[in-house]
Amino acid sequence: MSLRNTRVAYGWAAIALHWISAVGVIVLYLLGEQMEEAPDRAAKIAAQGLHVSVAMLLFAFLAARLLWSLSQPHPRTLEPNVWFQRLAMAVQGLFLLMIAVLLVSGPLAIWSGARPIQVFDLFAIPSPFPVRMEGLHEAAETVHGAATKLFWPLIALHVLGALKHLLIDRDGTLQRILWVKRSPST
Template sequence: MQMINSKAGYGWLSIALHWIAALAIVLMLVTGFRADFAGEAGDRAVRSMLMGWHISLGAAFTLVLLARVFASYAQPRPTPFEQPPVLKFLSSATHQILLLAILVQVGSGILAVWSGGRAINVFDVVSIASPFAERNQDAHELAELLHAIGRWTIVGALALHMLGALKHAMIDRDGVLRRMLAPAKA
């Protein structure tokens, strides 16, 4: 069983981390945007409930997201499929931007909660105390700005990533998507 990547394809570790991280990111985007919409509509109770879910999901998935980024750099990269240089660059840049945006979101999300003078409450089971004695407005505003930039960066890069996957699956039919579903046979 191929656990780590090879030049021929991805291993089970990368495949599992990719799809778990994808699920986490979708859940985080949905709860985060819905919380924003509820806040704009003036529904503080729904916003508070959704932000509770958003923060809890973020805390629950933090280690998986960090493992996804670390594993991407710690393992060999499969040989890329042939395509025009501009598309090869766009593919690599999109991947790097997604990984960087994940790091920005994890760091700024944690900082946004803690600098607001609150603990990170994980599904009312675990509470991770803030290192800040009280609200730190400057740090909080910076964290919120970085989190907003990271959110929209993920939305844009994720759209490019999915378009690239669809191109490979429907137009090129070169097996790129298959590589992310199961390791190549030896």
């Protein structure tokens, strides 16, 4: 398997960045839930610290994924139905929009509280706000929570699309994003 994408298949770099991003998003969601369900303030602060640190690490992978994607050809779609092609593009576009909203609203929720973003207690990214900005803080938290809730229907659509290609179409679309042995023609 090649490092780079071709018009037929994804390269291993795109595959690795896809799955790191997918696992990272799931981990962030679970950490966010743990934060919301924390039994006390200390547990909530610990969960939030881990959530924020993992998010900042994932930000680096998402940025790498975006830059890699922009520099690579995209494999041709195997989907013959133009409406399913458009739905897939819409879901992917909404995924990117939701990720962008989460990546902006999360740090804003912290910074608008006039707090730095602590990353694994290794370094801090200082707040651009010298004092707490209550309205911005509340808005950022609300938007962040809403975006998280809107994200899961997109994941369901994405998984349903993958299952359609695997079980109904049997066209090899899913194998493009998995590390499976491909025929020599791919």
